Amino acid sequence: MTDVGTTPRKSMGRMRRLRIFEAHGGVCCLCRNKIDGVREKWTVEHLRALGLGGEDSDDNCAPAHEACRRQKDKVDVAAISKAKRVKAKHLGIAKAKSSLSHPKLKRCLDGSVVHRETGEVVGYGKD
Structure with missing residues (x-):
């Protein structure tokens, strides 16, 4: 190599x-x-x-x-x-993992976490 x-x-x-x-x-x-x-x-x-x-x-x-x-x-x-x-x-170096481990959730720019399918706000940040 x-x-x-x-x-x-x-x-x-x-x-x-x-x-x-x-x-x-x-x-x-x-x-x-x-x-x-x-x-x-x-x-x-x-x-x-x-x-x-x-x-x-x-x-x-x-x-x-x-x-x-x-x-x-x-x-x-x-x-x-x-x-x-x-x-x-x-070399066995792992890929960086997302802080959001659930594929149906996404984090918005305002810090809120939203369910992708329903659009429902699930939480805010890591607090």
Whole structure:
């Protein structure tokens, strides 16, 4: 099982960005189109996300268009969340339980506890 979310992030200075951009020939790692560094917004993207066990090294980084990166981030965030849930389950960490243990009750914003089907107020808070 991969270690999730424990890779420390290094600073991304101008020289490191330049080194990564030149190493990849200025080509977006996601859409494979050439990046015009003056006209287009671009960023350095981790090929394997840090939250999925990727390293913060130049070998794991590549330039990407800002729009392409946003699309990849949506997929990565979902995968990272699932990896964390799976890891917590394998470690035996229980899910948080609701303070309302009865499925037919709900707590309103004013603190009152209401029966879901009848709408009858059952109580107020934990007092």
